[in-house]
Amino acid sequence: MIDIKKLRDNPELVKQALRKRGYDLDVSLFSRLDGSRKSLQVDVENLQAERKKLSAEFGKLKSSGDPTDELKKIINSKNDKLSSKEDELQIIISQIDSFMLDMPNIPDDSSPEGSDESENVVIKKYGKIISTNKLDHLEITADIDTDLASKLAGSRFSVLKGDIAKLQRSLISFMLDNAIKNGYEEYYVPFMANTDSLIGTGQLPKFEQDLFKANENLYLIPTAEVPLTNLFRDEFLNEDDLPIKVTSHTPCFRSEAGSYGKDTKGLIRQHQFEKIELVQITHPDNSMTCLNELLSNACQILDALKLPYQVIELCKGDLGFSSAKTFDIEVWMPSQNKYREISSCSNFTDFQARRANIKFKNKDGNYYVHTINGSGLAAGRCLIALLENNYNGSDSIKVPSCLIQYFGSDTIKIN
RNA sequence: GGAGAGUUGGCUGAGUGGUCGAAAGCGCCUCCCUGCUAAGGAGGUAACUGGGCAACUGGUUCGAGGGUUCGAAUCCCUCACUCUCCGCCA
Numbered sequence: 001m002i003d004i005k006k007l008r009d010n011p012e013l014v015k016q017a018l019r020k021r022g023y024d025l026d027v028s029l030f031s032r033l034d035g036s037r038k039s040l041q042v043d044v045e046n047l048q049a050e051r052k053k054l055s056a057e058f059g060k061l062k063s064s065g066d067p068t069d070e071l072k073k074i075i076n077s078k079n080d081k082l083s084s085k086e087d088e089l090q091i092i093i094s095q096i097d098s099f100m101l102d103m104p105n106i107p108d109d110s111s112p113e114g115s116d117e118s119e120n121v122v123i124k125k126y127g128k129i130i131s132t133n134k135l136d137h138l139e140i141t142a143d144i145d146t147d148l149a150s151k152l153a154g155s156r157f158s159v160l161k162g163d164i165a166k167l168q169r170s171l172i173s174f175m176l177d178n179a180i181k182n183g184y185e186e187y188y189v190p191f192m193a194n195t196d197s198l199i200g201t202g203q204l205p206k207f208e209q210d211l212f213k214a215n216e217n218l219y220l221i222p223t224a225e226v227p228l229t230n231l232f233r234d235e236f237l238n239e240d241d242l243p244i245k246v247t248s249h250t251p252c253f254r255s256e257a258g259s260y261g262k263d264t265k266g267l268i269r270q271h272q273f274e275k276i277e278l279v280q281i282t283h284p285d286n287s288m289t290c291l292n293e294l295l296s297n298a299c300q301i302l303d304a305l306k307l308p309y310q311v312i313e314l315c316k317g318d319l320g321f322s323s324a325k326t327f328d329i330e331v332w333m334p335s336q337n338k339y340r341e342i343s344s345c346s347n348f349t350d351f352q353a354r355r356a357n358i359k360f361k362n363k364d365g366n367y368y369v370h371t372i373n374g375s376g377l378a379a380g381r382c383l384i385a386l387l388e389n390n391y392n393g394s395d396s397i398k399v400p401s402c403l404i405q406y407f408g409s410d411t412i413k414i415n
Numbered sequence: 416g417g418a419g420a421g422u423u424g425g426c427u428g429a430g431u432g433g434u435c436g437a438a439a440g441c442g443c444c445u446c447c448c449u450g451c452u453a454a455g456g457a458g459g460u461a462a463c464u465g466g467g468c469a470a471c472u473g474g475u476u477c478g479a480g481g482g483u484u485c486g487a488a489u490c491c492c493u494c495a496c497u498c499u500c501c502g503c504c505a
Contacts, residue, residue, distance in 0.1 A: 041465060045474045052474095055486045059433050068485075075485045217495090236425055361425075363444060366462080 001100050001354040008034060017106045020316040022115065025103070033096050040089040047082040051075065101199070102206055105351040107316040108324040110288075114315025120328075121315065126299070127308030129332055133391050136335035137384040138266050140391050141414050146266070155264075156256060156271040158380075163412045167399070168274060168383045170406035172249050175276040175301055179376055182297045184247035184278060189227035191250055192218045197230040200356030202322035202348075209257045212271075220253035224277035225373045232281055233356040237369060242360065243282040243290050247376070250275065266384065268340065273380035280372040281358065284350065287370035288325070291347040295327050298343045298376040304402040307385050308332035310339050324349045329377070331385040342381045345374025 007014050007030065015025040054075050061068045112121045138144055143164040149157035160168060180186055194217050198204040203211060203222060212220040221227060228246050237244065252275050263269035278297060282290040295311070302309045314326040323346040330339035353359070353368035360367055390398040397412040404410050 038465080041474085045465065048474060051485085056433070058485045062485085063433090072485055079485080238425095361443090 001351060002103060002106055003350070003354070004096075004100060014106065018104065020113065021104060021107050021319050022317050023104050030096075030099060033092060033099065037089070037092045037096060040085060040092060044082065044085050044089050047078060047085065051078055051082065054078070098205070101355075104321045105319075105324050105348065107319055108288075108347065108349070111319065111325050112313055112315045115317035116315075117318045119315040120312045120318055122310050122312050123327070124299075124311040125308075126303065126310070127306065127332070129308050129334075133334045133388055133393060135388070135391065136266055137387045139335075140387050140397070143414075144267065153271075156269065158267055158270060164383070164387075167386070167403070167407060167412065168379055170399075170403045171379050171382055171386070172274060172276060173406045174304075174403055175376055175379070176247065176249055178301060178304070179247040179276065179278055179297065182245075182300075184245040184297075187228060187231070187246055187248040189224060189231075189248050189250065191221055191253075193221050193226045193230065194218060197226055197233065197356075200233050201226050201229050201352050202355060206321065210255055212253045212255055221250060222254050223252050223275065223375075224248040224250040225279060228277060228279040229281075229352060229358075229371055229373065230356060232358045232369075235358060236366075237281065237358065237360045239283070239360045239362050242369065243280045243286075243372075246279050246281075248277055249379075250277070267380050268384070270380060273378060275378045275380075276376050278345075278374055278376040282370045282372055283360075284367060284370045287347050287349065287372060290370075291325065291327075291345060291372050294372050294374050294376075295329075295345045298329055298345055298374050301377050301382070302329065302331060302342075305382070305386060305400045307382075307389055309342070320344070320346065322346070322348045322351050324351065327374075331381065332389065333385060334388045340381065340385075342385065343375040343377045345372070347372050 002014070011025075011027045011030065015027050018025050054071065058068055058071050058075065061071060112119065114120065133140075138146070141164055143161040145159040145161065146155075146157070148159045152159070176186060192214055195204055198211070198219060203219075203226065211222055214220060227250070228248055231246065232244070251272050253272055254270075256269060256271060259269060267273070278294050280290045280294055299309070299311065309329055309331045312328050312330060314323075314328060319326055326344055326346040328341050329343040329345070331342040332338075333340045348371045350368040350370055352371045356371075358369050358371070360369060386400070387397055390400070392398065395414055397414065399407050399410050399412060401410075
């Protein structure tokens, strides 16, 4: 949620900033709503103040034994007026609330201009593309079984067997240990989240169709960003404790509504996948520095795995709903002959902090923190990148040296 | 699943119809004292929000939502959550 004061004071400025990400802000609707809010609120508060005074008088009359009938009549008629005004005000306020909740974050000035992904900017390339392998991960190993998964659950699920399952587990352990080494505290969290949490991080109310709903108030998490960030919801944090760095490995669940026909084969786009998430709760003064640190924390994984990748900076038009600035890390997928997203590292500035009410106090006042997060990394996609890049073309896959201590061997034999 | 207790400020916790946005303690801030530190003393310190250039001045909020009442942290109803005991269970 953006600062409503900013919107009141500079609606045109906000409108222009949001236009760059393709959002058309209805300024006249907002000023109409906010105008009615203002006059109604003044009326309501005046009536409330009057009632307070009259009720106190009533109490005095009552205790001195004087008649109260006349005053009661006056108060009652004021109350009638008050409650109808209150109802009107309530309606306007809830309209303003949903207006604000539907509005995306304002892009950071430093994000490149552009209207869609074609205008994203490559800012770093790492590693040499050496694999000439054309086989995809399903063709390389039979131990990734999507047919079996469809018997169990349906399309967009997978069953991993034997060394492949173990390799994914090794990746997860390596990534977590790396995060811990970088100062993140590991958490184990619920894989379901309530609506307040999902509103806090920005998935609700706008993107309900992307989530799996378990019951009236519970959803499967689409990313550990949700539980990790909401650990701090409605908290006052210690300014000296910032930045707070936390991490967790969780499965992530996405309905992938609207992605029919996209990435239908293999593990690229699944309803359920494993991910290590990095989250930082930062001081607003240095959140961009923290974002760069988090980005390099994520890149370290691919460096260690020796997988070719590139980092791109999203242009304003391609930013996610809650983000002010985003770097995507894309790993080389030989079978597709292109880079695919394996992490998205974003600075949400105070957007999530406002929704989730995460603040710190110092002697000058109360301030919203900034929130930063990114995958470090998506384990499923990392697994297939590893298989495809490290396949020897016939019968084995090389295990990178950083994983050997977890996996227990330097090669995977395949049939 | 059964029975009971609870949810109050940054934290602990008192408060059963008006004098309560709320005692006390902790924490924090300012000052005094002290060679330094510790201890001690004085004062200050909830959040959100409206109006106003400002000084300032209103309103809301005691888990959430309804109700009773001139007036609700306090009484009634519904719901959520937490804890304890019993049952069941990985």
